[in-house]
Amino acid sequence: MQTVKIVVTGPFSAGKTAFIQTVSEIDVVETERKITNESEKIKETTTVAMDFGRITIDEDLVLYLFGTPGQRRFDFMWEILSEGMLGFIVLVDSTRPETFREARRILETFRAYAPTPYVVAANKQDLPEAWEPEDMRIALRLSPRVKLLPCVATDKESVKKVLLELLYSILEEINHD
Amino acid sequence: MALKGNLRDFSITQLLNLINLAHKTGLLRIRGPKSEAAAYFRQGKLAYAALSDQPNDLASLLYREKKLTAGQYRAIRAHHQRLSDTALGLLLVNAGYFTQGEILAVVQSAYVDVIKRLFTWVDGHFEFHSNAPFPKGRIPTRVSLENLIIEGSRQMREWELLQNEIPDLDMALKFADRPDVNLKHLNLSVEEWRVVSYINPKNTIRQIARATKMNDLEIRRIVYGLLQAGLVELVRPANKSMPKPIHTALEGKTKEDQRSLVNRLIARIRGL
Ligand SMILES: Nc1nc2c(ncn2[C@@H]2O[C@H](COP(=O)(O)OP(=O)(O)OP(=O)(O)O)[C@@H](O)[C@H]2O)c(=O)[nH]1
Ligand SMILES: [Mg+2]
Numbered sequence: 001m002q003t004v005k006i007v008v009t010g011p012f013s014a015g016k017t018a019f020i021q022t023v024s025e026i027d028v029v030e031t032e033r034k035i036t037n038e039s040e041k042i043k044e045t046t047t048v049a050m051d052f053g054r055i056t057i058d059e060d061l062v063l064y065l066f067g068t069p070g071q072r073r074f075d076f077m078w079e080i081l082s083e084g085m086l087g088f089i090v091l092v093d094s095t096r097p098e099t100f101r102e103a104r105r106i107l108e109t110f111r112a113y114a115p116t117p118y119v120v121a122a123n124k125q126d127l128p129e130a131w132e133p134e135d136m137r138i139a140l141r142l143s144p145r146v147k148l149l150p151c152v153a154t155d156k157e158s159v160k161k162v163l164l165e166l167l168y169s170i171l172e173e174i175n176h177d
Numbered sequence: 178m179a180l181k182g183n184l185r186d187f188s189i190t191q192l193l194n195l196i197n198l199a200h201k202t203g204l205l206r207i208r209g210p211k212s213e214a215a216a217y218f219r220q221g222k223l224a225y226a227a228l229s230d231q232p233n234d235l236a237s238l239l240y241r242e243k244k245l246t247a248g249q250y251r252a253i254r255a256h257h258q259r260l261s262d263t264a265l266g267l268l269l270v271n272a273g274y275f276t277q278g279e280i281l282a283v284v285q286s287a288y289v290d291v292i293k294r295l296f297t298w299v300d301g302h303f304e305f306h307s308n309a310p311f312p313k314g315r316i317p318t319r320v321s322l323e324n325l326i327i328e329g330s331r332q333m334r335e336w337e338l339l340q341n342e343i344p345d346l347d348m349a350l351k352f353a354d355r356p357d358v359n360l361k362h363l364n365l366s367v368e369e370w371r372v373v374s375y376i377n378p379k380n381t382i383r384q385i386a387r388a389t390k391m392n393d394l395e396i397r398r399i400v401y402g403l404l405q406a407g408l409v410e411l412v413r414p415a416n417k418s419m420p421k422p423i424h425t426a427l428e429g430k431t432k433e434d435q436r437s438l439v440n441r442l443i444a445r446i447r448g449l
Contacts, residue, residue: 055449086426135195156449171436
């Protein structure tokens with residue numbers, strides 16, 4: 001049995017757990033905890049270790065989706081998480097420009113560790129406050145070459161599309177070098 | 178869809194950068210702690226700007242710039258109270274008081290001053306209304322934003338912010354591929370030119386700082402300005418290896434096996 005993994009990262013409350021939950025065949029492994037830090041208390045729970053979802057591909061291949069914790073004090077885990085991954089997805093909450101700077105930092109850190117392909121998903125595009133993906137591209141300083149996809153993490157088709165775009169990028173890279 | 182937020186999280190220079198690079202047309206409204214600002218942009222260029230706490234009609238601008246005497250100003254206020262800026266401008270040009278260029282220069286410098294004042298705002302809710310109509314009766318200008326952005330960045334003093342914006346001095350810089358920006362039209366300072374002269378994917382920001390004898394704060398501020406003006410991009414230094422390359426899932430497999438694995442993933446996810 002072979003396993004491969006894709007890492008889902010992004011700032012606090014970007015929708016990483018929701019994203020993984022939407023396509024995982026198991027309940028996302030419970031690593032949530034009530035938020036104690038008042039400043040980050042915009043919701044009740046946060047991911048403190050990592051999320052963990054699974055998609056069985058066939059008899060001898062399993063895909064794991066790993067979600068990183070969004071709070072900054074878990075930075076040390078990134079290196080461990082990204083070991084052996086196929087690629088990664090950076091989720092950004094399109095309604096909260098206050099998290100864009102953090103998203104840029106995450107992008108730069110991950111790119112430094114991982115020579116793997118990645119895509120960026122502009123999440124929560126169903127909300128009226130959402131910024132346009134193309135505005136976010138500039139705010140996040142993404143070059144035109146990087147895929148930036150509109151996303152609704154609670155919608156299965158939308159999550160599938162993001163995963164597929166990442167896989168297409170991985171395929172392109174294989175065919176390229 | 179929305180383009181709104183607070184200057185605390187997304188600064189004026191970042192907003193101008195966005196408007197500039199996306200060639201946006203529309204009205205930017207900012208509610209600051211003491212007054213409100215409105216600025217209009219056309220295709221990413223500044224076309225109009227005003228603050229709610231100062232008079233911004235043409236007669237007032239000309240008077241403030243000492244282009245009108247107090248008497249002339251009063252006369253205009255008395256007789257042409259209801260004229261729009263464009264109509265008054267036309268009248269003054271036709272009557273031979275000013276050339277069109279003189280009027281435009283005064284208006285342009287007033288709009289630019291408004292933007293410069295905005296650089297001191299650290300708090301304020303902003304909203305950009307795409308494709309809103311141009312403010313009625315105002316005289317439109319076409320001011321490129323790059324110089325304004327660089328000027329705004331020069332005023333940045335927040336060490337923490339600069340550090341967050343440019344966390345890694347071991348990154349390098351390269352010129353962005355933007356045909357519409359011409360370095361010659363930028364009002365760069367001597368220090369900024371020195372930094373620009375070292376830009377090359379082989380030189381890290383740290384090396385540039387050393388070569389130009391700048392401290393971390395100085396180099397970060399200049400790089401930030403160049404980044405925001407859309408002139409440069411951060412890149413991994415050309416000759417630097419990855420800090421600690423991780424192993425990817427595909428290592429050690431033949432291309433055929435790699436392709437087949439990814440294709441299996443694709444087929445399965447499509448069918449979910
Ligand atoms: N409307 C809308 N809400 C979403 C979407 N994605 C996530 N949410 C909501 O946003 C909140 C945060 O989502 P989470 O999945 O907990 O985010 P996270 O990135 O795992 O958060 P941390 O683990 O704390 O960093 C939850 O209330 C989700 O239901 C979306 O696409 N649209
Ligand atoms: Mg989570």
